[in-house]
Amino acid sequence: KKQYRIAVIPGDGIGKEVMPEGLRVLEAAAKKHGVAVHFDHFDFSSWDYYEKHGQMMPDDWKEKIGKHDAIYFRAVGWPAKIPDHVSLWGSLIKFRREFDQYVNLRPVRLMPGVPSPLANRKPGDIDFWVVRENTEGEYSSVGGRMFPDTDREFVTQQTVMTRTGVDRILKFAFELAQSRPKKHLTSATKSNGISITMPYWDERVEAMAKKFPGVKWDKYHIDILTANFVLHPDWFDVVVGSNLFGDILSDLGPACTGTIGIAPSGNINPEGDFPSVFEPVHGSAPDIAGQGIANPIGMIWSGAMMFEHLGEKEAGKSIFDAIERTLAERTLRTKDLGGNADTTACGKAVAEMV
Amino acid sequence: KKQYRIAVIPGDGIGKEVMPEGLRVLEAAAKKHGVAVHFDHFDFSSWDYYEKHGQMMPDDWKEKIGKHDAIYFRAVGWPAKIPDHVSLWGSLIKFRREFDQYVNLRPVRLMPGVPSPLANRKPGDIDFWVVRENTEGEYSSVGGRMFPDTDREFVTQQTVMTRTGVDRILKFAFELAQSRPKKHLTSATKSNGISITMPYWDERVEAMAKKFPGVKWDKYHIDILTANFVLHPDWFDVVVGSNLFGDILSDLGPACTGTIGIAPSGNINPEGDFPSVFEPVHGSAPDIAGQGIANPIGMIWSGAMMFEHLGEKEAGKSIFDAIERTLAERTLRTKDLGGNADTTACGKAVAEMV
Ligand SMILES: CC(C)[C@H](C(=O)O)[C@@H](O)C(=O)O
């Protein structure tokens, strides 16, 4: 029987507080479902490491974590101490690019017991996935500045879409849609304004759709699509977007379900050539770090996604169900959800429900 | 006393139905406040014109409307009949570029009597402006495709930000913030992901902020900013963004106030070298065209903005107040707002309130 090796990287801020709760719940689920899992802990990709070594990660980071089955990670970033382009481009975005994690997958789901900012929406009304392209598009490194410090100064940055990059994310999204009861895919575009790359995206969506005749699909310009997330969140099943559009939609979606603090995400390399990274959507929250009040559910839910990705569906589902029951019972909620449980108490509650 | 000359372009679809109501209300307000105004009607920038002439506008369109004091316009576009790049880039976007309407200005305001999709928000809670850069940024025409129809195929499109383009929109936004009681400006960025153009935007915001010491300012990445529109719409006063970010925020904002069908916009050339265009945010709505049920309030509200822009503050305000009262009284509402008044009845009701 296979033993999974997971690289554990708690990162900064509240990461050190929520990570133990994530591990506690993973261990409980592993025990219950007979999953053999081994955790290797790493201190890099954090402010502490950067302070000692002047860089975010050791030179041999790829050898250190590149052979693991998955990486269990907390979002880095501490803008007051390290510039974003050093911390994020030196870890999070490096992982995505160098481990070819071309899918960023995030659930948007209205959970029982979580107050939604939208009027009159009940659990069950909102339940979809955002599939985001995670390696190219608007996050390119091609561009520059000319005539600096003069009136003629200008900067440019290219959006880059490759046939390979676009087709593989669309394929993943159509496959996901096909596996779901509604079999419905929505593509985010802006081809009426972004006149070169976005028409190309549309063209590839149309070509891919031909291979999935069982999937109903539609497209919306990103402006009206964000409006429809608020007005008609029940319209969506799987929503696919470019790096930037997916980024926006996967913050807005969770906000509409009131769960931005508890939302999980997977940075996935579907072929398994490299490890995938699972991490909560929220940041390192320096303002509440050290107080033991952070909500560990984003970390725990990311663990459920990790188990599902590894093929341990039952262990993953038992974690997800435990989260849902803990939230529904409205006991042991952390401060952000209106309770006064601390991080550890909340983590223990979920672990006991598993 | 000056007589204003307004170019009237009703465009497509429901445009022909709501335009007469806009004019009816403008005339009522002009009469009441002694504003002298003359309307010149044009049939171009429409499907009908395109069908006859094979182009959206006559070659001498600039001579025909370039000397007017303002243009009262309905959004064009009828994707089933004319491709967007022909209809939109051949009129709407042409106006913005060639008349240098570098400000796209849109109010986000929770109106009495309009159901909001957000829970527990009352009129007064949401009241801000989106200021969008309207000529450059992500809507560029620089880019292309290489290796077509092969696996190596790729497309690129450049985002372009000029010192002139960025500074003038920021100046407009800071001035607007300074004129308001809260004196608060929020800048939309994404400098942690869009690593060349967005840090430049941030840099120019910081430089401009020094010239407006009385304005409090902050910035959010666009992903969390869209989330905050839903979670904390009361945080905002003036929000400034690039062409794309402003486009997104000025659809999402009105959606949060339930008013996407009644929201107005101005495409403004602040120096007055060229006419500004005032138009509702909504599209030509081919699906309901010809039925006489479209809501004319977006058209009417755009007229109020036009009068304010021309310096006729009182006439503009009397239209705005009439809209507010008509909505609050919940009589004579069109179908989209849950009533059964037709377009004309609604327009007449507002005109009578002026
Ligand atoms: C129709 C389209 C090109 C346009 C834009 O994106 O600018 C519209 O969405 C708008 O906001 O006026």
Ligand SMILES: CC(C)[C@H](C(=O)O)[C@@H](O)C(=O)O
């Ligand atoms: C931190 C930032 C670079 C990142 C992104 O934009 O990809 C984050 O917002 C995310 O969604 O993971």
